[in-house]
Amino acid sequence: MGMTTIVSLVSSRILIELSWSQHEPRVRVRDELARTSAHVPLIGLELNYRLDASSSRLCLGHRAFGGDGAVYIDCTRKPKPGAKKCVRCSVHDVAFAANIHQAHKKDRRDIDPFFALHLAKPNLLYLAGFRDGSIKVGTTTEQRCVERLREQGAWLARFIGRASDGFVVREMEDLVTEFVGVAQSVSARRKLTGLERPCSTEALFERIDDRAGKAVSLIEGLDDDRLTAMSEDWTFPGQARPWWKAPVLYPVSLEVGSHDLQVIDACGRSVLLTRRSSAGTIDPDMFLADIGQLFGWELELGQFTADAIAMQPSLFG
Numbered sequence: 001m002g003m004t005t006i007v008s009l010v011s012s013r014i015l016i017e018l019s020w021s022q023h024e025p026r027v028r029v030r031d032e033l034a035r036t037s038a039h040v041p042l043i044g045l046e047l048n049y050r051l052d053a054s055s056s057r058l059c060l061g062h063r064a065f066g067g068d069g070a071v072y073i074d075c076t077r078k079p080k081p082g083a084k085k086c087v088r089c090s091v092h093d094v095a096f097a098a099n100i101h102q103a104h105k106k107d108r109r110d111i112d113p114f115f116a117l118h119l120a121k122p123n124l125l126y127l128a129g130f131r132d133g134s135i136k137v138g139t140t141t142e143q144r145c146v147e148r149l150r151e152q153g154a155w156l157a158r159f160i161g162r163a164s165d166g167f168v169v170r171e172m173e174d175l176v177t178e179f180v181g182v183a184q185s186v187s188a189r190r191k192l193t194g195l196e197r198p199c200s201t202e203a204l205f206e207r208i209d210d211r212a213g214k215a216v217s218l219i220e221g222l223d224d225d226r227l228t229a230m231s232e233d234w235t236f237p238g239q240a241r242p243w244w245k246a247p248v249l250y251p252v253s254l255e256v257g258s259h260d261l262q263v264i265d266a267c268g269r270s271v272l273l274t275r276r277s278s279a280g281t282i283d284p285d286m287f288l289a290d291i292g293q294l295f296g297w298e299l300e301l302g303q304f305t306a307d308a309i310a311m312q313p314s315l316f317g
Contacts, residue, residue, distance in 0.1 A: 013029050013030065013031055013298075013299050013301060014029065014030045014031075014037075014058050014296065014297065014298055014299065015027055015028070015029055015291070015294045015295055015296075015297070015299070016028040016029065016030060016037055016060055016061065016295060016296070017060065017072075017295060018042065018151065018266075018268075018269055018291065018292075019039060019151070020147045020150040020151045021147055023146070023147070023150070024041065024042075024043065025041075025042035025043060025150075025266045026039040026040060026041055026042055027039065027040060027041075027042045027045065027291070028072070030058075030074065030076075035074060035076055036074050037061075037072075037074050042263050042266055042271070042291075043263055043264070043265065043266065044262065044263065045262065045263045046261070046262050047259060047260075047261045047262070047263070047294075047299075048259070048260045048261070048276075048301060048302065048303065048304055049258070049259060049299040049300055049301050049302070049304065050257070050258045050259075050299075050300045050302065050304050051254075051255055051256055051257065051297055051299065051300070052256065052257075055297060055298060055299075055300070056078065056297075056298050057078065057079060057084070057296045057297055057298065058075075058076060058077070058078060058079075058296055058298060059075040059076070059077045059078065059079050059084075059085050059086040059089050059296070060075070060084050060085050060089070060295055060296050061073050061074050061075040061085075061089055062075070062085070062089040062092040062093055062096070063092075063093075063096060064092065064096070065096075065099075065112065065114035065115050065118060069118065070118070073089075073092075075088070075089050077089075079296075084295065084296050099111060099112050099115040100115060100118075100119070100166075101170070104166075104167045104168075104170040104171045104174075118141075118166065119165060119166035119167055120165050120166070121141050121142075121143075121165065121166060122141070122142055122162060122163065122164060122165065123139050123140065123141055123142070123162075123163045123165065123166045123168075123169035124139065124140055124141070124142055124145050124159050124161065124162055124163070124169070124230075125137065125138075125139055125159070125160055125161035125162075125163065125169050125172050125173060125176070125215075125219075126138055126139075126140065126145070126149070126157050126158065126159045126160060126234075127157060127158050127160060127182065127208050127211055127212055127215065128149060128152060128154035128156075128157040128186075129154065129155055129156040129157065129204045129205070129207065129208045130153065130154060130155055130186055130190065130191050130194050130204075131155045131191070131194035131195050131198035131199065131204070132190050132191070132193060132194025132197075132198065132199065133194070133199040133203070133204060133207065134183075134186040134190055134191075134194070135182055135183075135186075135207055135208060135211060136182065136183050136184055136185060136186050137173055137176045137177060137180075137182040137183070137184055137215070138152070138173070138184065139163075139166070139169045139170060139173050141166075142162075145159065146234070149234055149236075150236075150268070151268060152268055153191045153267045153268020153269060153270055154234075154236060154268070155198075155201070155204060155235070155236050155239070155267070156201065156204055156205055156208055156233070156234070156235055156236070157208070157233070157234040157235075158208050158209075158212045158231060158232065158233050158234070159230055159231075159232040159234070160212050160215050160216055160219070160229065160230060160231065161215075161216070161219050161227055161228065161229055161230060162227070162228045162230055163226060163227055163228075164226040164227075165226075168224075168226045168227065172219065172227060175218060176215045176218065179214075179218055180211055180214045180215050180218065181211075182211055182215070188268075188269055188270075188290055188292060189290075191267075191268060191269075191270060192249070192270045192288065192289075192290050193249070195244070195247060195267060195270050195288055196247055196248065196249050196288055201239070212231065216229045216231065236267060238265060238267060241265060243264065243265060243272055243286045244265070244267070244272075247272055247286045247287070247288040248285055248286070248287055248288060249287070249288050249289070250273060250275075250287040250288060250289040250309075251287075251309050251310065252307070252309050253293065254289055254290075254291075254293040254294055255293050255294070255297065257307040258304040258305060258306055258307050259275075259304070259306055259307070260275065260276040260304060260305070260306040261273045261274070261275055261276075261287075261306075262274050263291070264286065266291070269290050269291050269292045270288060270289070270290055270291075271288070271289055271290075271291045272286045272287070272288060273286070273287045273288075273289055274286065274287070275287055275306060275309075276306055
């Protein structure tokens, strides 16, 4: 894998979000003095930084639909303490979610025209499985189906239905939740800890297979010509990489102290890191962390010596 290093003329950078739009993870970053952001490769990214009580947080911005589809809108405001977004961007998020995720419960005449255009596209219904054994049902446009699974950190998945548009697929998603008992979200924490202490891939596949069978029967029983049952499996491409077999959770928070890290791989927002110790040597262990912990923080970059960490022997047993 190629290595990419953060190099900047300013003293800090803000990480904003992760994107899999080119089938490789890229992180959106904003320099301290810039009002706009740009993507850089995540794999190989070096994070030598410090965060302390004086560190501040900036808004993560929001997404809006326009003539070119969903676009990211930068924001340099500071959110209220404890928040990740300013009030203005939070309001935009609520409106965005209402127009997309609740569109099937609204009168179509009340949907913003740009959202309605997006929702008119054919959609796929899928079941995604995560390494802790959790399964969720979700929807995606066909063009973004692989990107969607990669950004969510799925380990296995099965596409179970094709819908004529985004309204119909969300109706089906609700029915799968109601009658098959599959949730529509899995927390980032469960995705992360599942990578450290996973259920077997075989057991996860059996769980997906069981629920997919029930969901497909539900779709076929509706006899709705707007819906077509399907069965197409997907697996996380990095499954064969040896470092995913037994990663160890990074034992301290990324949000405080000095760190000297490099990103080796990613599964959704969960990243594998190597660490330069306080003695200046590269730790041979791979550490697992949620890169989302850093989103919005104004990172003070430099040549910092990493704080010492204490590992629990039980983690290696």
